[in-house]
Amino acid sequence: MLTGKGFTQVFNVKGGIKAWEGVKAWGPVELNMDLVTGEESPGEVVVIAYGMEEGLWRLYGTAAERTSQSEVLSLLERLGSIEERHKQDLVRLYADLGAGSESDLRSQAVYERFEGGGRADVFLKENDQAFESAEGCLQLAMMLEAQALDLYSRFAERMSGMSAREVLYKLAEEEKTHLGLLGGLLERVLGRGKG
Amino acid sequence: MINLKQLFSHVSSLDPAEVKAYIAENPAGSYTILDVRQSGEYEKAHIPGAKLIPLPELDGRVNELPREKPIFVY
Numbered sequence: 001m002l003t004g005k006g007f008t009q010v011f012n013v014k015g016g017i018k019a020w021e022g023v024k025a026w027g028p029v030e031l032n033m034d035l036v037t038g039e040e041s042p043g044e045v046v047v048i049a050y051g052m053e054e055g056l057w058r059l060y061g062t063a064a065e066r067t068s069q070s071e072v073l074s075l076l077e078r079l080g081s082i083e084e085r086h087k088q089d090l091v092r093l094y095a096d097l098g099a100g101s102e103s104d105l106r107s108q109a110v111y112e113r114f115e116g117g118g119r120a121d122v123f124l125k126e127n128d129q130a131f132e133s134a135e136g137c138l139q140l141a142m143m144l145e146a147q148a149l150d151l152y153s154r155f156a157e158r159m160s161g162m163s164a165r166e167v168l169y170k171l172a173e174e175e176k177t178h179l180g181l182l183g184g185l186l187e188r189v190l191g192r193g194k195g
Numbered sequence: 196m197i198n199l200k201q202l203f204s205h206v207s208s209l210d211p212a213e214v215k216a217y218i219a220e221n222p223a224g225s226y227t228i229l230d231v232r233q234s235g236e237y238e239k240a241h242i243p244g245a246k247l248i249p250l251p252e253l254d255g256r257v258n259e260l261p262r263e264k265p266i267f268v269y
Contacts (some may be wrong), residue, residue: 001253001254002206002257002268003206009265009266010206010265010266010268011206011207011208011214012207012208012209012269013208013209013211013242013268013269014208014210015211016232017230017236017242019210020211020242021211021212022242024240025242025243025244025245026239027238028234028237029234149243149244150243150244152223153223153243153245153246156224165224169224172224172244176218176219176223180219
């Protein structure tokens with residue numbers, strides 16, 4: 001159908017979703033799309049992203065306060081520091097866009113939702129078992145990064161402005177990098193558990 | 196009845212690992228991952244960043260797809 005309509009680069013993914021071995025996203029197309037109108041400027045997009053990164057940083061902090069396991073605590077602190085770096089990346093992007101200072105960004109951001117759009121209090125309640133092991137923490141973190149990548153991609157589709165769309169694709173690309181980093185951490189944790 | 200073989204008869208097939216490698220090496224937004232299943236299936240699990248256009252709707256929504264970018268369909 002697509003090739004018949006002039007598309008020249010169409011590839012079928014063998015085996016479909018069942019054969020996909022990477023992290024998957026979930027939820028309907030409209031999940032958390034209430035966070036955007038589609039008319040946001042590039043700076044406003046960064047404000048939304050910053051709020052969610054801060055939200056995830058806070059979620060890791062809350063989970064760290066609740067754990068008594070040293071390995072999990074250490075990992076949660078590391079995940080928190082990774083999110084702190086992501087926030088600083090957004091501060092730089094905000095400045096590069098000419099949108100304002102870090103204090104402007106922080107004052108406008110909303111912190112009710114964490115990365116991917118969920119609410120921290122609900123999430124922690126529903127996923128408390130995942131925080132009982134380093135492996136569980138990392139698998140959860142990877143799921144959240146996959147949700148964030150998915151959400152930024154869906155935001156990009158909604159944007160009417162090309163500049164905002166480009167910023168969102170840049171943010172989605174960052175999430176791909178984050179996923180790779182977490183995947184490497186998980187492999188090391190799983191490797192330590194063998195034998 | 197839609198014949199999937201006919202729909203994909205002139206389309207190359209790639210292993211998921213090849214698609215993952217392409218995605219890893221190319222920036223988000225430079226390609227399209229297209230999910231042609233029903234919304235309920237998409238909701239349960241989908242490739243992160245995939246665009247959903249259920250197959251029965253594809254003909255009428257084909258203009259939503261950028262022609263100049265590679266499309267990975269599942």
